[in-house]
Amino acid sequence: MNKIQLNKLPINSTGKVEELNCDGNLRRRMLDLGIVKGTNIIPVLKSPFGDPIAFEIRGSIVALRKEVSEKISVNFDN
Numbered sequence: 001m002n003k004i005q006l007n008k009l010p011i012n013s014t015g016k017v018e019e020l021n022c023d024g025n026l027r028r029r030m031l032d033l034g035i036v037k038g039t040n041i042i043p044v045l046k047s048p049f050g051d052p053i054a055f056e057i058r059g060s061i062v063a064l065r066k067e068v069s070e071k072i073s074v075n076f077d078n
Helices: 024-032
Strands: 002-005 013-021 040-046 053-057 060-064 070-075
Touching: 013 024
Parallel strands: none
Antiparallel strands: 002 070, 013 040, 013 070, 040 053, 053 060
């Protein structure tokens, strides 16, 4: 398994959250969205310019901007 930033995960590939590299209100928001260690995340849609990206997280679709998604490290198996 490779550890990469969430924003670099290929569309329709599954990544498992390994680490949140943020704190304060942003960390609280990620935790409230269900982005915790071990959660599976699948990028499903990318906007025409690549920002934001829509992810499937625990059965919901959530759009995250690049500056947020690059703070989330995921394990990805090519």
